[in-house]
Structures are given as C-alpha cells and as structure tokens.
Amino acid sequence: VISGPQGTLFGRNAVGGAISVYTKTPGNEIEAEAKATYGNYNLMEGSGYVSGPLSDKLSVGVYANYRRRETFQTITGAALYDHETKGGVRGKFVFKPSDTVKFTGSAEYYSIHSTEAGALRNIQPDATAYFFGATQEIGKYIYSANENQGSKISTQGYVLRTDIDLSFADLVSISAYRKLKVFTVNDLDATNVALLSDYANTYSNQLSQEIQLLSRPGS
Numbered sequence: 296v297i298s299g300p301q302g303t304l305f306g307r308n309a310v311g312g313a314i315s316v317y318t319k320t321p322g323n324e325i326e327a328e329a330k331a332t333y334g335n336y337n338l339m340e341g342s343g344y345v346s347g348p349l350s351d352k353l354s355v356g357v358y359a360n361y362r363r364r365e366t367f368q369t370i371t372g373a374a375l376y377d378h379e380t381k382g383g384v385r386g387k388f389v390f391k392p393s394d395t396v397k398f399t400g401s402a403e404y405y406s407i408h409s410t411e412a413g414a415l416r417n418i419q420p421d422a423t424a425y426f427f428g429a430t431q432e433i434g435k436y437i438y439s440a441n442e443n444q445g446s447k448i449s450t451q452g453y454v455l456r457t458d459i460d461l462s463f464a465d466l467v468s469i470s471a472y473r474k475l476k477v478f479t480v481n482d483l484d485a486t487n488v489a490l491l492s493d494y495a496n497t498y499s500n501q502l503s504q505e506i507q508l509l510s511r512p513g514s
Contacts (some may be wrong), residue, residue: 320399321356321389322348337378338364348416352391353506359384366411372487375445375480379409395460406449414438417485429486440482442492447478463514467507475499 301309325347332340339362346356361382370377383405390398416438417431431439438444452473459466477497484490 302503303387312473313511315465318385318387319344319346319356319358321348321354321387323354325346326356326357326493334386334509336367337509338362344466345364346387353388355386357384361416366390367413367436368411368416369409369434370440371431371437371483372440372442373443374410374414374440375443375447376410379407381405381407381412397458399456399458402453402456404449404451406447407446411514413479413481414440415481415483424488424490425485427488429484429488429490429492431485431487438485440485441487441489442480442482444480446480448476450475463508464477464511465509467505467509469503469505471505472504473501474499 296312296313297305297418298312300311301313303314305315310377325345326496327345328345330341332338333342340360341362342360344356344358346358348354349395361376363380365378366376368376380427383403383504385401388399390400412489416436417433418481419433429439431437450473452471454469454471456470457468459468477495479495480494481493481495482491
C-alpha cells in the first residue's frame with residue numbers, strides 16, 4: 296500500500312495512492328498447501344496450490360479456491376439463486392532461458408453467482424407498489440421480488456512479463472489482457488408486483504502494453 300500521488304509508475308488515476316497485489320510466484324522448491332472450511336448456512340470453502348520446478352529453467356504453479364454458501368436472507372419472491380458461489384483458478388510460470396532473460400506469465404479465471412449482491416430490500420411500505428397490489432413482508436433480511444434477482448460475474452486475465460538484463464539497466468515488458476462479463480437483474484421497486492425492473496449486461500475488454508527501462512543505482 297503506497298500513499299500519495301503515484302501517477303508516474305501506476306497511472307493517472309493513482310492520485311491518492313496505490314494498492315499493488317503481487318500473486319504468489321513459483322520458485323525452485325516444491326510447495327503445496329490446502330485449506331478447507333465449513334460454517335453456518337452450509338458454508339463450504341476450499342483453497343490450495345501446488346508449485347515447483349519442472350526443470351532448472353522452468354517453474355510452474357496452479358492456485359485455486361472455491362466457496363459456496365446458502366443465502367442468509369428470506370426470499371419471498373423470485374431469485375436466480377438460493378446460494379452464493381465463488382471460485383477461481385490461476386496458472387503461473389517462470390521461464391529463464393538464460394542468465395539475462397526471464398519470462399513470467401499467468402492466466403486466471405474467476406466467477407461469482409449471487410442473489411444477495413443485487414438484491415434490493417424494501418425497508419418501508421411503498422405506496423405506489425401497494426396501489427398495484429403488492430403484498431410483501433418488511434423485515435430484517437427479507438426481500439420480495441417478482442423478477443429473478445441476482446448477478447453473474449466472470450473475469451479472465453492474462454499477463455506476460457519479460458525481464459531483460461542489459462547490464463547498465465533492466466528492460467521490462469508487461470503485456471496484459473483482461474475480459475469482464477457482468478449480468479444483473481434487479482427488481483427496483485423491491486416488491487412482488489411487476490412495477491420497475493432493471494436488466495444489465497456489461498462486457499469489458501482491456502489490453503495494455505507497458506515497456507520500462509529501469510536504471511540501476513550508480514549507473
């Protein structure tokens with residue numbers, strides 16, 4: 296976490312600071328880990344990874360997680376799901392063909408299906424909705440809907456970083472591509488009558504190429 300303007304290295308939108316996330320990189324030793332959790336609302340969660348060298352020049356790693364939990368809300372209307380599901384997987388490699396060149400690449404996929412994320416809950420009687428015949432219960436963690444409320448989000452990303460030792464400096468190339476898909480259905484009047492609803496499909500594709508020439512201390 297870096298505070299203060301970071302536009303020089305992290306882009307024009309990093310005026311107040313930047314949060315950099317560094318994913319685990321496979322090394323020259325074999326590593327593995329697995330975790331499992333069970334909780335209320337039938338929460339089932341698991342994660343794990345395995346990584347290590349395939350040769351003296353190539354190391355690879357696979358990382359994955361999964362989570363499923365039944366909703367804690369009382370649904371008196373329609374919903375896409377009665378549970379929330381999240382999951383993702385990432386593959387990463389480091390290839391060093393020589394002492395001066397190194398390639399680091401990764402590919403990842405993540406998705407989430409949920410009703411809770413897009414649910415609109417009524418907290419007071421809606422006069423307009425009742426005029427059209429709404430009959431929903433208002434209370435804690437309760438929502439009504441005549442539409443199948445919910446959201447489906449998936450994203451995938453690919454990154455290739457090339458490091459070249461030029462002796463007097465380091466040349467770094469970072470190529471990246473990311474794709475995002477978001478589908479949401481919201482019952483905006485938050486009642487069990489067909490009054491006001493919203494459907495949204497969002498697609499995003501981002502391609503970037505960065506080249507850095509990094510001088511060394513004393514050069």
